[in-house]
Amino acid sequence: MSKDFSVHVEHVTRVEGHGNIVLNVKNGKIEKLQWQVVEAPRFFEAMLRGQNYNELRSITSRICGICSIGHSLASLKATEDALDVKISEQSDILRHLAIHAENMQSHILHIGYLVAPDLLGVGSVFPLIGTKHTDSVLKIVKLHRLANEMSDLICGRTIHPIRLVVGGFSVVPTEKQLIHLRKQLVEARALTQDIATIIHSVADKLPDFTRETEYIGLRSDDEYALYDGVICSTDTGDHPDHKNYQSIMKEYLVPHSTAKHAKHARESYMVGALARFNLNSKQLHPDAQEVASMFGLKPINYNPFMNTVAQLVEFVHSIEDSIHWIDMLLDKGIKDEKPVKVKVKAGRGVGIVEVPRGILVHDYTLNSKGYCTKANCIIPTNQNHANIQLDMEKLVPQILDKPPKEIELTLEMLVRAYDPCISCSTHYLDVTFV
Amino acid sequence: MKKIGIIGLGNALRRDDGIGIVLLELIQKRKKEFPKSIEFIDGGTGSMNLLHVLARFDIVLIIDAVDFKGHVGETRLFTLDEIYSRKVQVRLSTHESDFLNVLQLSKELKELPSKLFVFGIQPHDVSHGIGLSEELIAALDDLVKKLTQEISKLPDATIL
Numbered sequence: 001m002s003k004d005f006s007v008h009v010e011h012v013t014r015v016e017g018h019g020n021i022v023l024n025v026k027n028g029k030i031e032k033l034q035w036q037v038v039e040a041p042r043f044f045e046a047m048l049r050g051q052n053y054n055e056l057r058s059i060t061s062r063i064c065g066i067c068s069i070g071h072s073l074a075s076l077k078a079t080e081d082a083l084d085v086k087i088s089e090q091s092d093i094l095r096h097l098a099i100h101a102e103n104m105q106s107h108i109l110h111i112g113y114l115v116a117p118d119l120l121g122v123g124s125v126f127p128l129i130g131t132k133h134t135d136s137v138l139k140i141v142k143l144h145r146l147a148n149e150m151s152d153l154i155c156g157r158t159i160h161p162i163r164l165v166v167g168g169f170s171v172v173p174t175e176k177q178l179i180h181l182r183k184q185l186v187e188a189r190a191l192t193q194d195i196a197t198i199i200h201s202v203a204d205k206l207p208d209f210t211r212e213t214e215y216i217g218l219r220s221d222d223e224y225a226l227y228d229g230v231i232c233s234t235d236t237g238d239h240p241d242h243k244n245y246q247s248i249m250k251e252y253l254v255p256h257s258t259a260k261h262a263k264h265a266r267e268s269y270m271v272g273a274l275a276r277f278n279l280n281s282k283q284l285h286p287d288a289q290e291v292a293s294m295f296g297l298k299p300i301n302y303n304p305f306m307n308t309v310a311q312l313v314e315f316v317h318s319i320e321d322s323i324h325w326i327d328m329l330l331d332k333g334i335k336d337e338k339p340v341k342v343k344v345k346a347g348r349g350v351g352i353v354e355v356p357r358g359i360l361v362h363d364y365t366l367n368s369k370g371y372c373t374k375a376n377c378i379i380p381t382n383q384n385h386a387n388i389q390l391d392m393e394k395l396v397p398q399i400l401d402k403p404p405k406e407i408e409l410t411l412e413m414l415v416r417a418y419d420p421c422i423s424c425s426t427h428y429l430d431v432t433f434v
Numbered sequence: 435m436k437k438i439g440i441i442g443l444g445n446a447l448r449r450d451d452g453i454g455i456v457l458l459e460l461i462q463k464r465k466k467e468f469p470k471s472i473e474f475i476d477g478g479t480g481s482m483n484l485l486h487v488l489a490r491f492d493i494v495l496i497i498d499a500v501d502f503k504g505h506v507g508e509t510r511l512f513t514l515d516e517i518y519s520r521k522v523q524v525r526l527s528t529h530e531s532d533f534l535n536v537l538q539l540s541k542e543l544k545e546l547p548s549k550l551f552v553f554g555i556q557p558h559d560v561s562h563g564i565g566l567s568e569e570l571i572a573a574l575d576d577l578v579k580k581l582t583q584e585i586s587k588l589p590d591a592t593i594l
Contacts, residue, residue: 047564059564062447066481106479109482126535129542141485141543149488157476 003028005404009412021411023396033396035415037259046132048375052165053079053344060362060377064421066109067157068100070355072164073227074377077351077360079166083370084347085340090332091168092227093325098154098164099226099353100325105147106356107273107311107318109386110419111199112140118413119202123141136198136223139191143315146184150275150322151256153177167339175334179367182326185319189287192316196291199312201296203295206309207410210302211394213407214266215275216248218354224283224317225276226354234300235265243350245361249378254386261386271358272418273310274301288317304391305417311356318353337343344370357381357419381420388418435469439491439547441477443498450557450570453577454497457555460578461585469583471594484536489545493588497581500554507556507573509580514550522545553584 007023024032044063048056060075063066073095087095093338111138113125116136122128128137153173155161163171173181218229219238231239231248238249251260277284278299281292292298292313297306346368352361358380365374389415399407442458445451455476462474475487477496488494502510518537540546555577559567566574 044562047447047562062445062478105483113482124535126538126542129539137545141539144482145486145489148483158469281520 007404007408009408012259024401030396033392034256035392037257039384045375045377048372053370053374056372066106067355069098069151069161070353070360072161073099074351074353074360074362076164076166078349078364081351082347082349082366083342083366085167085342087168087340088337090335090337093329094154094169096227096325097322100322101147101150101154103356104315104318105151107315108140108143108147111308111312114416119205139194143188143191146188150181153181165339167342168337172334178326178329182323185323188319196312200294206305209395211391214264214269215278216269216271217275217279217359219279224280234278242352251385259385262383263386268390270387271380271383272307273309275358276354277310277313285317285320286406287320288313291316309418355380358383358422384418388415435471436492436589438472438493439475440472441475441494441496441498443477447481449559449561449563450567451499451560453499453555453557453570456566457497457577457581461581485540488540489546491547493549494547496552498552498554499557502554502556504556506558506569510554511584512552512554553581
């Protein structure tokens, strides 16, 4: 079919930050197709230089209001790696709980507030209130609130987790608080099943699209890797030398984007919940595996739209794994530990964790007085940009006969599936008097 | 007694955009002067998490940088009606959802505080970087004074 049209989505909605989709079609042929990231580049690596090792966590936690716990943990792991600090078993367990809290918080926000409206055929979550979907919205809010409360309890506060410090925790939750949290998590099981049923009932709206690509994430022999593990690729397997991450995550610049892109064994790779699922699905809790089966999600799944389903699967896993860690803490008895004492020295440290949107790296070099002389951060969303672009290039020819509005929505849904966080450090109040 | 939340918002990595957080930290140092019904919260860049914070309070005062085309360091108090009626369009964060959406959802859930104000401060420099502009640093004492006055005007918030 011969036709001319263009799609220009300026600032795709329901994603974090500003990205554009540009598609020009002439005589039925694609003349231009770009996923453009147009935000001003962030300079937080430069902000870290000259800062004391004790300040690095606090600064990096401000990079992102959603992944502040993940940035904090990557930062602490990098600092502790540089200073040869070994945290206690209790701190290790609490950090596992912290990362689950953030994963739950971010995933339910993405599934419920950002993706569900596409599947239910509305522009945002707000028109759903007052309809037959009111109950679903209330359940989403309840689960999001629980994840927030869990973050507050473990980390001090959700937004800037002050209890997470070099060497452990400044304050630990009490036994009573942990018992209460456990009860809430048990209650959340049924709510989560309800949400899974609702999403499943509209899952046919997720486009059936596949493109083979590489998936990269952490992997561990001991658990479904989030807090710790080795870098692993579906193409090339384990890469245990964590300080050599740049041989895997090769960042480069492209003219149409202010954000860095990345590649490894192929032209692009994907990180995030689907990547983790593809690498580690056998280590998921049986209940989470059951939800994956319900949606027909099996590794290796090459449909990026299934990232949202993988997030739902991870949400179930995070609930169950958190209950497991809380039981372990209660069994051992929670101790009022102080953070491990630090002996300042020069060195380089690399901290790698899985945050909701994928694998995150912080790399610091400290001088003998403990001041940062060099820093590098590899952000999950930057690692996904090239994959989004290549997905679009395969997807558009397959849907070119659809009406432009439908093509536009499908491309927006593709971007949203990746749950990108483009403007981690952007925040500003615009007020217009009318 | 009504529960009062004083919420600082902003991004401390974007210079004057962090004024809400800086003022919150300054006022928090004097929290013993305020009634126990007042809770001080660092809300960072806001986002959907604000929904849950708002649910805990009867009265909320948000402190944030607001570009209302005033002089640098000038302050204005916006009421909920002003924000809600779109007389002013307030966008608290580029993250995920604007403030109006959070307010709308909060209202639908019947959790919206009965009174909500935004204490807006005109910024000068919101480029990437740590630390306020010289102009705002010079205005800090005055800003703390004005903020204290606004807090003391809140119902049940008499300063001891």
